[in-house]
Amino acid sequence: xxxxxxxxxxxxxxxxxxxxxxxxxxxxxxxxxxxxxxxxxxxxxxxxxxxxxxxxxxxxxxxxxxxxxxxxxxxxxxxxxxxxxxxxxxxxxxxxxxxxxxxxxxxxxxxxxxxxxxxxxxxxxxxxxxxxxxxxxxxxxxxxxxxxxxxxxxxxxxxxxxxxxxxxxxxxxxxxxxxxxxxxxxxxxxxxxxxxxxxxxxxxxxxxxxxxxxxxxxxxxxxxxxxxxxxxxxxxxxxxxxxxxxxxxxxxxxxxxxxxxxxxxxxxxxxxxxxxxxxxxxxxxxxxxxxxxxxxxxxxxxxxxxxxxxxxxxxxxxxxxxxxxxxxxxxxxxxxxxxxxxxxxxxxxxxxxxxxxxxxxxxxxxxxxxxxxxxxxxxxxxxxxxxxxxxxxxxxxxxxxxxxxxxxxxxxxxxxxxxxxxxxxxxxxxxxxxxxxx
Amino acid sequence: xxxxxxxxxxxxxxxxxxxxxxxxxxxxxxxxxxxxxxxxxxxxxxxxxxxxxxxxxxxxxxxxxxxxxxxxxxxxxxxxxxxxxxxxxxxxxxxxxxxxxxxxxxxxxxxxxxxxxxxxxxxxxxxxxxxxxxxxxxxxxxxxxxxxxxxxxxxxxxxxxxxxxxxxxxxxxxxxxxxxxxxxxxxxxxxxxxxxxxxxxxxxxxxxxxxxxxxxxxxxxxxxxxxxxxxxxxxxxxxxxxxxxxxxxxxxxxxxxxxxxxxxxxxxxxxxxxxxxxxxxxxxxxxxxxxxxxxxxxxxxxxxxxxxxxxxxxxxxxxxxxxxxxxxxxxxxxxxxxxxxxxxxxxxxxxxxxxxxxxxxxxxx
Numbered sequence: 001x002x003x004x005x006x007x008x009x010x011x012x013x014x015x016x017x018x019x020x021x022x023x024x025x026x027x028x029x030x031x032x033x034x035x036x037x038x039x040x041x042x043x044x045x046x047x048x049x050x051x052x053x054x055x056x057x058x059x060x061x062x063x064x065x066x067x068x069x070x071x072x073x074x075x076x077x078x079x080x081x082x083x084x085x086x087x088x089x090x091x092x093x094x095x096x097x098x099x100x101x102x103x104x105x106x107x108x109x110x111x112x113x114x115x116x117x118x119x120x121x122x123x124x125x126x127x128x129x130x131x132x133x134x135x136x137x138x139x140x141x142x143x144x145x146x147x148x149x150x151x152x153x154x155x156x157x158x159x160x161x162x163x164x165x166x167x168x169x170x171x172x173x174x175x176x177x178x179x180x181x182x183x184x185x186x187x188x189x190x191x192x193x194x195x196x197x198x199x200x201x202x203x204x205x206x207x208x209x210x211x212x213x214x215x216x217x218x219x220x221x222x223x224x225x226x227x228x229x230x231x232x233x234x235x236x237x238x239x240x241x242x243x244x245x246x247x248x249x250x251x252x253x254x255x256x257x258x259x260x261x262x263x264x265x266x267x268x269x270x271x272x273x274x275x276x277x278x279x280x281x282x283x284x285x286x287x288x289x290x291x292x293x294x295x296x297x298x299x300x301x302x303x304x305x306x307x308x309x310x311x312x313x314x315x316x317x318x319x320x321x322x323x324x325x326x327x328x329x330x331x332x333x334x335x336x337x338x339x340x341x342x343x344x345x346x347x348x349x350x351x352x353x354x355x356x357x358x359x360x361x362x363x364x365x366x367x368x369x370x371x372x373x374x375x376x377x378x379x380x381x382x383x384x385x386x387x388x389x390x391x392x393x394x395x396x397x398x399x400x401x402x403x404x405x406x407x408x409x410x411x412x413x414x415x416x417x418x419x420x421x422x423x424x425x426x427x428x429x430x431x432x433x434x435x436x437x438x
Numbered sequence: 439x440x441x442x443x444x445x446x447x448x449x450x451x452x453x454x455x456x457x458x459x460x461x462x463x464x465x466x467x468x469x470x471x472x473x474x475x476x477x478x479x480x481x482x483x484x485x486x487x488x489x490x491x492x493x494x495x496x497x498x499x500x501x502x503x504x505x506x507x508x509x510x511x512x513x514x515x516x517x518x519x520x521x522x523x524x525x526x527x528x529x530x531x532x533x534x535x536x537x538x539x540x541x542x543x544x545x546x547x548x549x550x551x552x553x554x555x556x557x558x559x560x561x562x563x564x565x566x567x568x569x570x571x572x573x574x575x576x577x578x579x580x581x582x583x584x585x586x587x588x589x590x591x592x593x594x595x596x597x598x599x600x601x602x603x604x605x606x607x608x609x610x611x612x613x614x615x616x617x618x619x620x621x622x623x624x625x626x627x628x629x630x631x632x633x634x635x636x637x638x639x640x641x642x643x644x645x646x647x648x649x650x651x652x653x654x655x656x657x658x659x660x661x662x663x664x665x666x667x668x669x670x671x672x673x674x675x676x677x678x679x680x681x682x683x684x685x686x687x688x689x690x691x692x693x694x695x696x697x698x699x700x701x702x703x704x705x706x707x708x709x710x711x712x713x714x715x716x717x718x719x720x721x722x723x724x725x726x727x728x729x730x731x732x733x734x735x736x737x738x739x740x741x742x743x744x745x746x747x748x749x750x751x752x753x754x755x756x757x758x759x760x761x762x763x764x765x766x767x768x769x770x771x772x773x774x775x776x777x778x779x780x781x782x783x784x785x786x787x788x789x790x791x792x793x794x795x796x797x798x799x800x801x802x803x
Binding site for chain 2: 111114115116117119120121124151154155156158159160162163165166172173174175176178179181185187188190191194195198358359360363382384387388390391392393394395396399411
């Protein structure tokens with residue numbers, strides 16, 4: 001009986017309530033980037049972004065008992081789950097929203113009170129705080145049937161999800177992807193592939209469905225195509241002046257993280273690419289006076305997106321690309337559903353993630369991005385909350401300086417404003433700007 | 439008492455006998471594999487209390503102090519004597535350290551990164567470990583110029599079994615007599631830089647000395663300690679001075695590496711034995727998927743110790759340990775056991791704040 005009621009609620013909410021609420025909001029006011037100096041006109045597609053991400057979280061509220069629910073890390077191979085019709089929730093994406101809304105101190109306090117250290121990743125703290133307190137900017141987060149942590153982004157996810165597993169009483173599956181130093185040994189690939197096959201078995205058991213090859217390949221293709229389109233969208237910034245900024249990219253990457261493998265994600269990026277091409281054609285510049293072009297390394301400072309973009313734009317700087325947004329395009333080449341074995345394609349794609357690769361690779365990638373996007377300099381965000389992304393940045397900076405790029409390390413945190421000092425950052429940025437006047 | 443050689447003495451001695459030296463980074467790695475090639479594995483934590491004059495140019499302040507310690511030690515020439523290095527893939531910090539060394543800090547000696555599998559599927563774990571150990575063997579053959587010999591590995595595994603046996607005897611003796619001193623911990627830690635046979639001789643001599651001299655039971659109360667590495671060692675001094683002692687410990691660098699459940703099986707190959715030994719590692723936050731396994735293990739050690747309190751002593755910024763702290767605190771507090779948590783920076787001496795907290799905790803216990 002409960003199952004039928006849940007289904008009725010789910011279909012009623014997603015098929016009737018949501019379309020009605022969207023209709024109402026379309027006629028409402030917009031609050032996206034101002035379009036006032038120092039910025040060019042805002043992206044029109046931002047409204048659609050709100051719609052599809054809004055629907056994603058709205059659907060999540062009613063998914064319990066209707067669809068199997070998985071909480072996964074951002075680097076998890078979700079194509080398997082998608083093909084089995086799971087509702088997929090990304091604690092990191094949810095945490096990023098909490099960071100933007102400056103909820104981290106409040107949510108983190110919930111877990112700090114329980115003994116979790118302030119030195120832990122702010123995503124983990126705020127997400128566990130949300131899980132315990134039920135406070136969330138998305139209304140309600142569905143309880144998971146399974147937690148899947150893939151270590152290709154960091155080892156922290158193992159500890160974080162182990163803690164969630166204990167708190168929520170939900171089973172955890174770890175996909176262990178050995179870090180790549182140079183070439184990947186064959187037995188590492190074999191090991192990862194076997195784990196992916198095991199995830200498929202577990203997911204089949206939970207969903208009560210069979211993973212059909214056609215459906216799986218189709219999802220893989222959608223995922224690959226969306227990643228390619230994301231890559232095309234990023235590449236639009238190779239044009240001078242760039243039609244969008246890395247700050248826009250940080251916002252518009254939400255579907256490629258959270259909705260990979262769906263048609264909606266693919267269609268969204270097809271539309272985004274069209275709009276960016278149109279902006280190039282019309283000569284629209286994201287920053288009205290783009291004098292200098294920069295690369296950003298690491299996660300953004302989510303709670304300072306607007307401030308940062310404004311400070312930079314006022315001085316004629318545009319961050320045109322970042323290693324972080326590029327990560328969701330970087331390993332697309334491996335996602336080839338024409339491969340005889342889709343698990344092999346997934347293995348290659350998910351092991352070759354920037355955060356799972358050595359510093360030589362990162363240096364080479366940064367140099368290539370800087371050349372391809374005609375960057376004059378780089379800001380390396382030394383992110384207290386993301387230690388694996390940050391270690392080595394001091395040396396990367398020196399190497400890039402040696403190669404003639406201007407480089408600057410910004411000490412901050414992607415989510416916790418308690419580790420951020422406005423004045424200090426402004427002063428240091430000012431010193432960085434001065435490097436360009438020589 | 440027994441004379442404990444210093445790291446430098448041990449290295450010099452090994453070199454004079456034709457052995458090579460391998461820098462072994464924290465924290466879990468089967469030393470017998472390196473030793474069977476007549477290579478001395480010397481664990482590198484970096485001496486405590488260093489100022490980070492060189493390391494601070496390469497490592498951010500919020501990165502684990504072990505990394506800063508090791509980088510400072512290396513850049514000041516402390517590792518010149520080494521012939522090769524093995525980095526166990528312990529955590530994000532050691533992972534980053536390995537790439538920092540090889541890609542940025544001009545470390546050009548032969549290097550191997552050893553992955554300990556995190557998957558919970560035992561068949562996958564076993565196969566992966568066998569493959570990984572095979573790769574380590576190839577690497578060590580190249581470094582030593584010697585072919586791998588099954589017999590040499592077998593005798594090393596057995597020597598390490600003897601090492602565990604001696605350490606267990608020491609623990610039992612401590613429990614029976616209440617005898618413990620900072621010397622004891624220095625002796626155990628000498629195993630980080632000595633060939634196992636030499637270390638066994640020291641342990642046996644010390645046990646012999648204890649049996650002859652410490653037959654009266656000291657009126658001490660036990661505390662149980664868990665954490666990463668016992669630096670500063672002053673922690674032990676304070677515990678001793680305040681009339682306490684530690685029977686069992688769960689420091690990753692000490693007791694956690696005491697693999698009790700392993701027994702050599704003559705029916706299978708030495709490599710298979712080594713794989714089985716690695717599969718028997720005690721629960722560790724670096725790779726465990728389940729908090730409860732660790733809590734169960736800690737409770738067993740705590741109960742065997744007949745301890746009156748629990749001290750959690752982690753290294754600052756150590757994420758794997760820090761994530762488990764609230765669960766350990768909650769678990770023992772629910773049992774009515776007082777718990778103290780301190781995180782330190784590998785200083786030479788405890789900061790006054792930490793010293794006061796430790797002393798106050800011991801008084802309250």
